[in-house]
Amino acid sequence: MKRFLPLGIFLALALFLGIGLQLNPREIPSPFIGKQAPAFKVAQLNDADKFITPADMRGQVWLLNVWASWCVSCRQEHPVLMALSRQNVVPIVGLNYKDARSDGVNWLRQFGNPYLMSAFDLNGRIGIDYGVYGVPETFVIDKQGVIRLKHVGPVTQELITKKFLPLIKELNRA
Amino acid sequence: MRKFIFACLLVLAGAVQAAPPGSDPELEKRVMAISDELRCLVCQNQTIADSNAELAIDLRNQVREQLVQGKSEQDIVAYMVQRYGDFVLYRPPVNTSTWLLWFGPFALMVGGIILLVRMLRRARAQPEAAPAGDMARAAQLLAAGTNPKETP
Numbered sequence: 001m002k003r004f005l006p007l008g009i010f011l012a013l014a015l016f017l018g019i020g021l022q023l024n025p026r027e028i029p030s031p032f033i034g035k036q037a038p039a040f041k042v043a044q045l046n047d048a049d050k051f052i053t054p055a056d057m058r059g060q061v062w063l064l065n066v067w068a069s070w071c072v073s074c075r076q077e078h079p080v081l082m083a084l085s086r087q088n089v090v091p092i093v094g095l096n097y098k099d100a101r102s103d104g105v106n107w108l109r110q111f112g113n114p115y116l117m118s119a120f121d122l123n124g125r126i127g128i129d130y131g132v133y134g135v136p137e138t139f140v141i142d143k144q145g146v147i148r149l150k151h152v153g154p155v156t157q158e159l160i161t162k163k164f165l166p167l168i169k170e171l172n173r174a
Numbered sequence: 175m176r177k178f179i180f181a182c183l184l185v186l187a188g189a190v191q192a193a194p195p196g197s198d199p200e201l202e203k204r205v206m207a208i209s210d211e212l213r214c215l216v217c218q219n220q221t222i223a224d225s226n227a228e229l230a231i232d233l234r235n236q237v238r239e240q241l242v243q244g245k246s247e248q249d250i251v252a253y254m255v256q257r258y259g260d261f262v263l264y265r266p267p268v269n270t271s272t273w274l275l276w277f278g279p280f281a282l283m284v285g286g287i288i289l290l291v292r293m294l295r296r297a298r299a300q301p302e303a304a305p306a307g308d309m310a311r312a313a314q315l316l317a318a319g320t321n322p323k324e325t326p
Binding site: 025028029030031098123124128129130131133134 | 215216218228229232233236255256257258259260261
């Protein structure tokens with residue numbers, strides 16, 4: 001019995017360390033899940049005279065995607081968002097985070113615009129209100145304006161099919 | 175000459191260090207005191223006072239702005255927790271999800287002490303007897319008065 005004690009301790013340690021390795025330290029539980037999406041009213045990226053506010057999206061399930069032209073991972077997820085927008089299942093609203101207006105506009109012109117519209121968050125204030133710490137970030141918001149899911153980092157096709165679409169379907173039925 | 179250059183560099187380094195965007199040193203002190211309690215979410219092992227990540231700078235500005243508006247330290251910390259969760263606190267609060275973190279080490283220590291005391295007691299209760307052969311040999315050696323070191 002005593003002989004196996006060190007082995008037992010080793011296995012327990014290995015198990016804990018193994019679990020630790022699987023966890024993603026970048027993924028911080030968001031305090032926003034189940035809470036009302038913070039309100040804002042700000043000019044649109046493509047049209048400085050037009051405003052955009054989450055209240056406009058009431059009654060439909062929508063995605064809020066935080067992006068910037070300087071953000072490398074945004075380039076990576078961009079084709080996925082383009083494909084999603086072509087499916088016409090969910091409106092995607094962009095939050096252009098701490099970008100120069102011309103850079104943001106050019107980026108969309110060059111690579112394509114998956115967004116219904118983009119809010120222009122020049123000083124990152126809205127980003128702070130949404131607890132943004134690593135662009136890109138994506139929020140799923142329901143018909144009542146409640147945040148249901150937050151994803152930090154680039155979205156992948158797999159994530160869209162396995163997580164986002166089923167959730168959107170479910171929320172649309174509600 | 176070399177000393178002079180070194181002195182210049184020192185002064186420069188000092189200037190870079192001590193040039194926060196605000197001008198009021200009293201305010202800066204309070205900003206830094208609060209920032210010292212908040213975790214930078216980009217570089218998670220630093221506080222937003224230590225970090226020069228863009229987000230940390232933004233959050234420090236946010237702290238400064240709110241202090242100027244007359245908000246209290248609690249208000250500002252609550253503002254951050256509301257947005258970034260308990261994770262933003264450099265010292266995690268004691269609640270149901272963190273009690274293992276706070277009290278786990280003490281529980282381990284108490285467990286270890288209990289185990290140690292038990293083992294010591296058991297060892298004292300039944301001192302281990304040496305094998306009969308060894309005892310006989312020891313007696314023989316003692317009787318012969320030889321130095322055990324000399325025996326092969």
